[in-house]
Amino acid sequence: MSDNLKRFLVDVTENPDLKDQYKKDKTGLMDQYNLTKEEQTMVANQDLDGINKALNDEYDLAPNSIIRVNKKQL
Numbered sequence: 001m002s003d004n005l006k007r008f009l010v011d012v013t014e015n016p017d018l019k020d021q022y023k024k025d026k027t028g029l030m031d032q033y034n035l036t037k038e039e040q041t042m043v044a045n046q047d048l049d050g051i052n053k054a055l056n057d058e059y060d061l062a063p064n065s066i067i068r069v070n071k072k073q074l
Contacts, residue, residue, distance in 0.1 A: 005054060008033040008043075 008030065012018045022029050030040045042050040 002034070002036065002039070004034045005039045005043075005051070008035060009051075 011033075012022050012029070018029065026044065027040065030043060035043070039054065041047075042054065
């Protein structure tokens, strides 16, 4: 998978402004990061196993990852 997915997850996790932008316009922000449709689907569906595989297990998505954080806030 692309480095774009890694960058997207890190940036949105670390940047409160991007986190707010993600909550307002998920697809728009993912498009800005050039995520593939497959990557967007994994993020939208909170498919942690799929994302971990896509990241080649370089990152371990902890319970406080962007996906779970946004799930609680939405």
